[in-house]
Amino acid sequence: MPTLSAPWQERMYAQAVQALESGRMGHALLLSGPERLGKRAVAERLAQYLLCRSPSSGQPCGSCRSCELYVARSQRDPLELRPDGSPAHPGGHPMHPDAVFVGYAWRMTPSPPRQMTQIGVDQVRELSERLGKSAQYGGAKVAIIDPAEAMNESACNALLKTLEEPQPGRYMWLVAASPMRLPATIRSRCQRLEFRLPARDEALAWLGGQGHDPGAAGEALDAARGHPGLAAAWLRDGGMELRQEVAADLGALARGELAPSEAARRWTADGARASERLAHAADLAAARAAGLTDPGRTRRLAGWFDEANRTRDLLRTTVRADLAVAGLLLRWRELAGAGR
Incomplete structure (x- = not known):
């Protein structure tokens, strides 16, 4: 059943x-x-x-x-x-x-x-x-x-x-x-x-019932913006670790310490998780935009968020994934580096 x-x-x-x-x-x-x-x-x-x-x-x-x-x-x-x-x-x-x-x-x-x-x-x-x-x-x-x-x-x-x-x-x-x-x-x-996202207490109780540590469940739920199903998937499949790797790479790109082509090769090397990395990147950009007071930078980050999601769609086609992602990350370096 x-x-x-x-x-x-x-x-x-x-x-x-x-x-x-x-x-x-x-x-x-x-x-x-x-x-x-x-x-x-x-x-x-x-x-x-x-x-x-x-x-x-x-x-x-x-x-x-x-x-x-x-x-x-x-x-x-x-x-x-x-x-x-x-x-x-x-x-x-x-x-x-x-x-x-x-x-x-x-x-x-x-x-x-x-x-x-x-x-x-x-x-x-x-x-x-x-x-x-x-x-x-x-x-x-x-x-x-x-x-x-x-x-x-x-x-x-x-x-x-x-x-x-x-x-x-x-x-x-x-x-x-x-x-x-x-x-x-x-x-x-x-x-x-x-279907709507449940209350935080209910989501945390459900995650606990799935066997997840309360502290890790709370961290994942916050990262997933209150989405218990997404938080559970990240806790189960290593998504939180992947999110931390993506955040570190975005920071290194902004500081000029990592080449977009190198990051793109790494992000697309295993194929199956390339789309997940882009989803994390888009979400991290949205979170960063939410904390800004400069309307211009907020709009530019929102535009990059949309571009990241369009690139996710491109990965389902025959386009070369590393080239599509490299272009996206080059624009991130220009955008985030200028912000710094």
Whole structure:
């Protein structure tokens, strides 16, 4: 059964279940809010509840055939649709006939497989076609698109047609960390379930319950600006140490003690963490801007923050990562060095 580990997830789930049970939930739901707050986990639990044959007290039973099928599929990965529209069942598990999951597809050739950075029109058309078929369990069908903001323009247009012609017992749930990237025509046709950062005391209690040292948890939560999911990820995966390394490099660049090309090679050498380093760098720049009183410098740092995030997006393309990051760090040296 999809697990909800945090009290704010339980609250969002209870709110959605109440709307379902009272008939106040429409056919389209947009689950929005910062990444790593559990939007997908809530959508998964809600889908299982909706499809369960014997729900009780707002929870799926976990033992009916519908629940068995739902849990049997991969609990991490959505059912992906490849660019040609063919389904790829994760781990070889049977899919639930009344649940459709669309996320990033994988291009299978050339080898090795490479994750695509958009959800295409063929995936959405396949989703709509399968959503329109007769339900086999409980009379309802549900589709989850995650991340919804990854849909390209053609996919959004195809989805809009489905949203404009709702069918009884059919539900479309969009999961988005950046809902403003979705067209207004799609947002306006969805009810909103908005996830917000919890109170600090609740976040610290949850981090403690995950086994993290209180002092380290408080430091990580402050660095993550009150985001418990992000703080937990940093504590678990060495993100705080990485953040300290990035801060040291930015300082050395500003003082002229480190060449941008050398830092860029180091930041992109392991590939997988290059984007995380840029995220830390952008956040550190934002924190620095917040402490300034000079409007001009604040604007320049805000511009560099935006550029760092655009460079993160570039890393998902075929651009040479070290060159893109070197250009960004050169501008940081010019900006921060002048400030000194």
